[in-house]
Amino acid sequence: VKNEDVLLFIDNIFRFSQAGSEVSALLGRIPSAVGYQPTLASEMAALQERITSTKKGSITSFQAVYVPADDYTDPAPATTFSHLDSTIALERALVEQGLYPAVDPLTSSSKMLSPDIVGEEHYKVARSVQSVLQRYKDLQDIIAILGIDELSDEDKMTVARARKIQKFLTQPFFVAEQFTGRAGEYVKVEDTIKGFSQILSGELDHIPEQSFYMKGTIDQVIKEHKG
Incomplete structure (x- = not known):
């Protein structure tokens, strides 16, 4: 597709990280922190940097990000967040109070x-x-x-x-x-x-x-x- 403005939804970007981890394990690579592949940062960058805008068109992306154990320092979501312009975080405590949308x-x-x-x-x-x-x-x-x-x-x-x-x-x-x-x-x-x-x-x-x-x-x- 050329000369078009594209809206891209990714659900869930964590699956990309997870798939990369599984492939890395099958290839016998030594895992890095928390068991993720040593190439996590470069793989995520290669994907995210293709989502861009030019004079001929643009790609706007909305990505659902699973955060394992609600740990925002986990390498997978942390690597993803570094490439995003905005993040919308949902909070369980707000749901429990009946506050919708439950955005923190x-x-x-x-x-x-x-x-x-x-x-x-x-x-x-x-x-x-x-x-x-x-x-x-x-x-x-x-x-x-x-x-x-x-x-x-x-x-x-x-x-x-x-x-x-x-x-x-x-x-x-x-x-x-x-x-x-x-x-x-x-x-x-x-x-x-x-x-x-x-x-x-x-x-x-x-x-x-x-x-x-x-x-x-x-x-x-x-x-x-x-x-």
Whole structure:
């Protein structure tokens, strides 16, 4: 195919690493770390570097990456991640809380998240959201042992806003509409930034966290609260 823009889905890229390991074992090569083939890095590079863009066309790839034992330092996923522009990490703990999509904003990343690309406001809001969520994560052990009442007023405020952010990160799916009874919804980036900005600024501290669950825009949250 020439002069075309191609969308490539790979499910699952770990199988490529695994197959290479099996072939390497059959050839009698001495395995490297965790039993993978010694040529893992060069084999992955040879595959990933063919997924590129030129003046005549492009290849955009979405790759499912299996992470053995949830170990992000495992050579197979670690080698894969080094070639990707963005990663979307799914988290079991979010599924257990009923938060969908169960994307972890702390372990997910994007090389595109730069002021030069997304703009200053988008960048600052995104980083501020990550900062609040990280602080909440750091406080969870203290909350589990001593309770939230033992936190300082500032930390209590951080926890409250972090929980609202977690709820606001949920979004009703079109594909799940028949199962949840909630209509799917697309939300503009500008509206998303506006919503998180208002949560971070404290404008919505008076609204309970449950009002943020499975909403599209922040205006829907405010409307439901006023009810």
